[in-house]
Amino acid sequence: MKRIKTLNSASLKKSACKGGCGECQTSCQSACKTSCTVANQKCENDER
Amino acid sequence: MIHTFKMFDKYIVLDVNSGCVHEVDKLCYDVINFLNVKGLDPEDAAARFKAIGEFRREYDADDVSEAVDDIAELKKNDMLWAEDDFEYNKELKRNAPVKAMCLHISHDCNLRCKYCFADEGQYHTGCRELMSAETGKRAMDYLVRNSGKRRNLEVDFFGGEPLMNFDAVKEIVEYAHELEKQHDKVFRFTITTNGILLDDDKLDYINRNMSNIVLSIDGRKEVNDRVRCRADGTGCYDKIVPIFQKTAESRNQDNYYVRGTFTRYNLDFANDVLHLADLGFKQISVEPVVCGEETDYSLREEDLPRIFDEYETLVREYVRRKKEGSGFNFFHFMVDLDEGPCIIKRLSGCGCGCEYVAVAPNGDVYPCHQFVGTEEYKMGSLYDDGELDRDLRNKFADCNIYSKPDCKECFAKFFCSGGCVANACLINGSMNKPHKLSCEMMRKRVECSLYAKAALAE
Numbered sequence: 375m376k377r378i379k380t381l382n383s384a385s386l387k388k389s390a391c392k393g394g395c396g397e398c399q400t401s402c403q404s405a406c407k408t409s410c411t412v413a414n415q416k417c418e419n420d421e422r
Numbered sequence: 423m424i425h426t427f428k429m430f431d432k433y434i435v436l437d438v439n440s441g442c443v444h445e446v447d448k449l450c451y452d453v454i455n456f457l458n459v460k461g462l463d464p465e466d467a468a469a470r471f472k473a474i475g476e477f478r479r480e481y482d483a484d485d486v487s488e489a490v491d492d493i494a495e496l497k498k499n500d501m502l503w504a505e506d507d508f509e510y511n512k513e514l515k516r517n518a519p520v521k522a523m524c525l526h527i528s529h530d531c532n533l534r535c536k537y538c539f540a541d542e543g544q545y546h547t548g549c550r551e552l553m554s555a556e557t558g559k560r561a562m563d564y565l566v567r568n569s570g571k572r573r574n575l576e577v578d579f580f581g582g583e584p585l586m587n588f589d590a591v592k593e594i595v596e597y598a599h600e601l602e603k604q605h606d607k608v609f610r611f612t613i614t615t616n617g618i619l620l621d622d623d624k625l626d627y628i629n630r631n632m633s634n635i636v637l638s639i640d641g642r643k644e645v646n647d648r649v650r651c652r653a654d655g656t657g658c659y660d661k662i663v664p665i666f667q668k669t670a671e672s673r674n675q676d677n678y679y680v681r682g683t684f685t686r687y688n689l690d691f692a693n694d695v696l697h698l699a700d701l702g703f704k705q706i707s708v709e710p711v712v713c714g715e716e717t718d719y720s721l722r723e724e725d726l727p728r729i730f731d732e733y734e735t736l737v738r739e740y741v742r743r744k745k746e747g748s749g750f751n752f753f754h755f756m757v758d759l760d761e762g763p764c765i766i767k768r769l770s771g772c773g774c775g776c777e778y779v780a781v782a783p784n785g786d787v788y789p790c791h792q793f794v795g796t797e798e799y800k801m802g803s804l805y806d807d808g809e810l811d812r813d814l815r816n817k818f819a820d821c822n823i824y825s826k827p828d829c830k831e832c833f834a835k836f837f838c839s840g841g842c843v844a845n846a847c848l849i850n851g852s853m854n855k856p857h858k859l860s861c862e863m864m865r866k867r868v869e870c871s872l873y874a875k876a877a878l879a880e
Contacts, residue, residue: 375492377450381875382759384501386441386508386768386836393764394514397574400522401839402772402790403612405636405679405707405753408539408845409860411867412771413837414756415763418574 395419424503425833426455429873430738436872437496438833440504443759444496445876449481450489454502457493464494511766515776515819519570522773524780524791525561527553527591528582532618533658536649537685537711537719543582545782545795552587553783558594560804561781566605567808578612580780580791585619595631612636614681616650617662620669629672637666640682641694641708648687649719667702675704679753682708685719689728692736699743699750707753710863712845721859730866737870741877757837757871768823771839775801775818779810789818792844799847817853818843826854828861834868 397418401410423438433451435444446454453473456462462469470490474483496502530550531543544550565575577598579591591613598609612634628635639662640646647657670678680703684691695708710729713720721729736752743749772778775789782794785804793799801810823829823840841864845857 375495377447377489378492378496379445379876379879380496380501381443381445381879382441384437384440384442384499384504385760385762386439386765387500387504389764390508390511390766394511394766396518396521396572396767396777398763398767399574399610400576400772400778402774402778402842403522403524403576403578404634405681405705406709407614407636407681407791408683408712408842409709409754409864410771410838410840410842411754411757411864412768412839413762413868414753414758415767416758417761417763419764 389417392419392421395421423506423831423833424454424458426451426458427869429734429869430877432873432876434869434872434876435502436833437502437504438836439506439508440500440502441759441836442496442501442504443872443875444501445879449477449485450493452477452480453486453489454493457490458503464490464497508765508769509824512769512822512824513820514766515770515773515822516816518773518777518819519572520565520568520777520779521572521574522576522578522778523561523565524578524580524778525553525558525594526581526780526782526791526794527558527579527584527594528587529553529783530586531581531583531616532586532652533583533616533650534653535651537683537713537717539712539792540582541795547782547795550582551783553590553781555590555593555597557781557783557785557804558590559597560785562594562598562601562609564804564808566601566607569607573606574608574610576610576612578614580614583616583618584613585615585624588619588624592627610634614638616658617665617669618658620665625669625672633677635669635673635678637662637669637678637680638682639663639666639680639698640684641688641691642697645688645694646682649683649685663701670703670705677705679705679707682706683711684708685711686721686725687719689725690732692732692739695736695752696739704750705753706750709754710860712842712849712857712860714849723859723862726859726862729863733863733866733870737874741874744874744878754867755871755874757868757875759875765836768836768839770822771841772843774843775821776815789814790844792842792848796848821853826856828856828858832861832865834861834865837868837871838864
């Protein structure tokens with residue numbers, strides 16, 4: 375595709391399969407405490 | 423659902439429901455927007471002819487046709503206009519175990535920051551109070567008891583200023599380490615400090631025991647000292663900068679954040695972020711002040727164009743420095759497009775009021791640190807039976823992007839997960855009504871972070 379550069383795979387759908395283990399960090403604990411960004415959190419599910 | 427935007431030299435398309443990000447050329451960008459606005463399916467022959475007709479004066483027909491082929495291919499592979507089929511996960515937070523706690527170890531502070539949401543440590547309770555080690559240990563017991571099968575547990579020592587009660591911090595940490603062994607859990611501690619009392623001994627203890635430390639500083643000296651000052655009015659910049667620099671180095675420039683707040687006083691906040699970077703900090707978060715619109719430092723809707731320009735200025739420099747090899751991390755631009763959180767986490771974000779709670783010095787439990795002291799949101803007490811208000815807990819558990827009408831058509835919903843629930847409750851009076859100003863800034867930050875991804879992928 376010479377006109378389109380895709381930066382990543384369709385990860386959201388795949389993540390639904392083995393997601394939800396809850397072992398990841400609570401988004402508010404890391405730094406923000408007032409303004410949410412969740413998408414920068416690291417997944418900690420080894421099976422995903 | 424897609425979102426398209428141009429930033430600097432890049433045309434970017436976000437497919438909201440798959441999470442795919444595409445950098446496209448101008449022709450493709452125009453064609454995608456045309457198909458989207460008209461509701462045309464690129465796989466239909468009619469769409470191709472309409473697109474060729476629409477752009478006949480600007481682009482060659484073969485080029486448009488080729489773009490439509492590529493767009494159709496992406497759609498076929500669920501990388502454009504993918505369906506949102508995640509709503510079935512929305513009830514997963516019901517009965518979720520508690521895994522994170524904000525421990526208000528000190529409702530007292532040695533600074534008098536003008537914008538302090540914590541009422542200079544008192545949290546609107548009218549008294550300064552330190553948490554006893556006994557209450558802290560009780561909180562650790564509560565966390566372990568209610569964490570179910572979750573192994574990783576998080577505790578943030580928060581205030582006020584936590585270092586004013588550091589003996590209790592240490593006692594609680596040691597107690598938690600004992601619980602780890604007994605219950606096969608892993609405690610991860612964070613401490614948030616203004617740095618005034620951060621001496622070598624405390625730093626050494628923190629480095630040995632805590633996975634993260636958040637260091638409060640707003641940026642340039644004049645900006646910081648205008649709002650972050652002592653009771654006598656003097657600023658704290660000169661005192662804390664060398665301490666924070668030493669702290670960052672002692673942690674190998676990782677697992678910490680310098681964390682600032684910007685207000686209407688410094689709408690040129692990109693300069694403050696860059697100032698922190700110039701001081702040598704590699705992990706930076708500077709965030710908008712959260713409050714109503716009644717103070718002279720409150721951010722207002724009319725400030726948004728300026729704030730957006732500032733985020734663009736910041737991301738351009740952020741990318742330039744990264745490419746040059748002298749980069750830094752900015753919390754809100756660090757979006758992980760491939761290995762980020764699963765969709766289930768993205769539906770409701772922080773999990774406050776169910777997976778995450780805050781404990782006040784007297785043992786009262788609230789949904790998160792921002793609710794502490796607000797009686798209507800008190801969920802229970804560690805000194806009662808330890809049971810949290812079931813109705814309130816369920817309300818928080820059921821709060822997600824599908825319960826918020828404003829999130830429905832928002833492209834950023836899987837990046838912010840519906841925004842800060844406390845802001846929604848405390849400013850708008852409803853957990854399902856996100857704070858509009860915060861949403862606007864969030865959307866801009868998402869665009870900037872996607873631009874950065876595209877620019878750094880070159």
